[in-house]
Amino acid sequence: MRVRHFGVAIAALAVATMGVTGCGAKKAGSVVDKAKDQKKLTIGVKFDQPSIGLKKPDGTVEGFDVDVAKYIAGKLGVQEKNITWKETISANRETFLKNGTDDLVIASYSITQARLPLVTFGGPYLVPHQDILVRANDTSIKTFADLKGKRVCQVAGSNSWKNLTEGTNKFNQKVAIKLVPANAYEECITKLKGGSLDAVSTDSTILAGYAAREGSSVKVDNVPFTDEKYGVGIKKGDVKTCNAVNKAITDMYSDGTAKKLIDKWFTPEGLQFDTTKPPAFQGCS
Amino acid sequence: MNLHALLDFGPLQQNFGTVLKAFWGTIRLALLSGIGSLILGTVLAAMRVSPTPVLRGAGALYIYVFRNTPLTLVLLFCSLGLSDTLHLQISHDPSTNGFWLATIGMTIYTASFVCESLRAGINTVPLGQAEAARSIGLTFTQSLRLVVLPQAFRTVIAPLGSVFIAMIKNTTVALAAGYFEASAEMKQMFDTYGGTIPIFLGFAIGFMVLTLPTGFFFGWLSKRLAVAR
Numbered sequence: 001m002r003v004r005h006f007g008v009a010i011a012a013l014a015v016a017t018m019g020v021t022g023c024g025a026k027k028a029g030s031v032v033d034k035a036k037d038q039k040k041l042t043i044g045v046k047f048d049q050p051s052i053g054l055k056k057p058d059g060t061v062e063g064f065d066v067d068v069a070k071y072i073a074g075k076l077g078v079q080e081k082n083i084t085w086k087e088t089i090s091a092n093r094e095t096f097l098k099n100g101t102d103d104l105v106i107a108s109y110s111i112t113q114a115r116l117p118l119v120t121f122g123g124p125y126l127v128p129h130q131d132i133l134v135r136a137n138d139t140s141i142k143t144f145a146d147l148k149g150k151r152v153c154q155v156a157g158s159n160s161w162k163n164l165t166e167g168t169n170k171f172n173q174k175v176a177i178k179l180v181p182a183n184a185y186e187e188c189i190t191k192l193k194g195g196s197l198d199a200v201s202t203d204s205t206i207l208a209g210y211a212a213r214e215g216s217s218v219k220v221d222n223v224p225f226t227d228e229k230y231g232v233g234i235k236k237g238d239v240k241t242c243n244a245v246n247k248a249i250t251d252m253y254s255d256g257t258a259k260k261l262i263d264k265w266f267t268p269e270g271l272q273f274d275t276t277k278p279p280a281f282q283g284c285s
Numbered sequence: 286m287n288l289h290a291l292l293d294f295g296p297l298q299q300n301f302g303t304v305l306k307a308f309w310g311t312i313r314l315a316l317l318s319g320i321g322s323l324i325l326g327t328v329l330a331a332m333r334v335s336p337t338p339v340l341r342g343a344g345a346l347y348i349y350v351f352r353n354t355p356l357t358l359v360l361l362f363c364s365l366g367l368s369d370t371l372h373l374q375i376s377h378d379p380s381t382n383g384f385w386l387a388t389i390g391m392t393i394y395t396a397s398f399v400c401e402s403l404r405a406g407i408n409t410v411p412l413g414q415a416e417a418a419r420s421i422g423l424t425f426t427q428s429l430r431l432v433v434l435p436q437a438f439r440t441v442i443a444p445l446g447s448v449f450i451a452m453i454k455n456t457t458v459a460l461a462a463g464y465f466e467a468s469a470e471m472k473q474m475f476d477t478y479g480g481t482i483p484i485f486l487g488f489a490i491g492f493m494v495l496t497l498p499t500g501f502f503f504g505w506l507s508k509r510l511a512v513a514r
Contacts, residue, residue: 091472094479114477151379156460156469157476180379181465196369197379 031103031234031241035076043069044088044102044233050209051265052108061085064205064265065230068125069106071257072232075248090157094118097235104245105233108203111282112159120238120284121231122245125252126262127279128271129224130163131204133211135192136219141199144225147175150198153188154179160202169225185210193217203228208269220270231282242284253278296478297487307470308491314387314466315453315495321392322452326399330437331429333404344400352397356455360390360462368463383463390462395452402444406437439510446503450496467491 035041045065046053053063070080088096088107096102097119111121134141141150147164154161167174180197182188188200189210200207204224211220232245252258259275266273297304332344351359363386367373375385410433418428457468471488478484 091475091480095481098479112477118479154465156465157472159473159476178379179465181383181460181463181469183460190365191369194369 030238032076032244034103035078039078040082041073041076041078041103042084042086042101043073044086044093044096044105044107045069046107047087049108049206050213051269052205064261065106065108067261069104071252072104072245072248075251076244093233097233100235108205109231109233111229111231118236120234120236120242121282122234122242122284123231123249124229124279124282125232125249126230126273128203128205128228128230130160130169130201130226130228131207131224132221133192133200133207133218134198134221136216138198142221143223144169144171144175147177147199150177151180152177153191153197153200154181155185155188156181156183158202163226164201171225189214204271205266208266208271212269229279229282239284246281246284249278292483293481294483294487296474296484300474304470304491307465307467310464310466311456312495314384314391314456314459314464317388318391318395318452319449321388322395322399325392325396326403329396329400330403330407333400334407336425348397348400351394352401356394357458357461359394360387360458363390364462379463380465387459387462387464391452391455391459395448398448399445402441402448403437406441407433409440410436436512439512442503442507442510446500449503450499453496453499454492
């Protein structure tokens with residue numbers, strides 16, 4: 001008897017869940033339509049990444065991603081003051097898109113094979129490369145191959161170290177490095193300066209931010225070996241929004257805004273990007 | 286958001302080998318820390334009941350310090366303090382070094398709990414037995430080793446089981462000491478697939494596979510070896 005009741009309860013719960021989620025999906029619709037109707041958007045950005053997405057003590061956010069988000073929102077008909085900024089970390093980007101917490105995610109979000117089945121990507125709007133950060137007085141690591149046998153930071157929750165150990169780089173080479181686990185890139189920088197590791201390797205945009213902050217104690221090698229395609233995360237299947245976002249990115253490059261933003265955020269840090277045309281788009285699906 | 290997305294265990298299946306390897310890291314750390322803390326905890330308990338005031342004081346001080354410090358701080362001290370600042374290098378390979386640092390930190394921390402459990406066990410052994418042991422000419426160490434501790438251990442097997450279960454779960458902060466175990470692998474998967482419920486469930490089940498048998502084993506052992514008084 002008890003077993004049967006339990007089964008009925010489970011079935012009822014399942015039906016209820018399906019009903020709720022079904023309705024939810026219908027109501028959500030496309031983000032473009034939402035922008036047009038409500039003139040409001042919630043955009044997920046990083047709050048802790050200098051030059052990309054950083055929340056300042058006064059509560060405002062700034063960075064390249066933030067400026068790109070403002071531009072795209074503007075093209076979708078949403079004014080800057082009507083954008084709600086939502087902190088979005090690596091672990092919740094997919095979830096926030098899936099359940100509609102974020103309408104768009106612009107948070108140094110690399111387009112990868114593993115993420116493509118989960119998210120529709122607009123863009124990429126910028127293609128930085130993975131690079132190597134070393135101590136300024138260290139002359140033993142100048143190229144990708146020099147990393148062999150060196151101690152490299154392994155941040156739990158970042159895939160950059162896998163590009164080295166699993167050969168997903170432009171040389172298609174696995175390099176035998178000694179991994180030093182750490183919680184965050186901030187911790188890597190401390191360990192690098194303290195001498196308990198030899199190199200930090202991740203996106204040039206992130207490394208450049210640290211290099212600028214640390215001054216002359218560390219340097220970026222400037223030997224790019226991957227293409228990190230920063231895309232605009234959109235709920236899976238929202239092709240209409242994806243096309244609109246791609247159009248906005250094309251406009252951003254053709255009207256000179258892209259050059260202005262790159263000059264503002266990355267040129268002072270010594271990073272260079274092609275500002276004449278947008279990167280090749282991923283394609284909406 | 287639909288049922289399919291809620292129950293998609295695909296990421297766990299695709300990365301099964303990596304996940305197993307990460308749990309093997311957890312098991313190695315837990316086993317070694319368990320053995321280490323059992324030894325250190327017994328020594329500490331002996332110190333705390335010894336007739337020498339200096340030893341008693343030192344034992345008490347150790348317990349006060351490490352039982353009341355968060356494990357994350359102990360592990361961070363092992364990594365940033367011992368290894369990075371004082372340059373204590375146990376191995377030239379950083380991940381092996383991280384493993385030993387994590388083991389040291391976990392052992393130091395867990396030993397204080399093992400000691401206090403054991404001391405509770407020692408208190409259940411009637412005082413007359415220790416007196417009888419001394420009166421037949423056994424030294425303090427001999428009476429502890431031959432009479433008191435065997436009975437004390439048998440009384441506290443179940444509480445020790447709880448201490449070890451807590452320790453297995455505590456390994457999830459070992460990343461602070463620079464060691465990559467199961468919870469670090471979970472964070473890694475969050476980066477690729479997002480923090481989805483199946484990944485949480487998978488890792489929770491993985492930990493239960495380790496902790497449940499530990500609990501059953503200690504429960505069985507405590508019944509089997511119970512002291513009949």
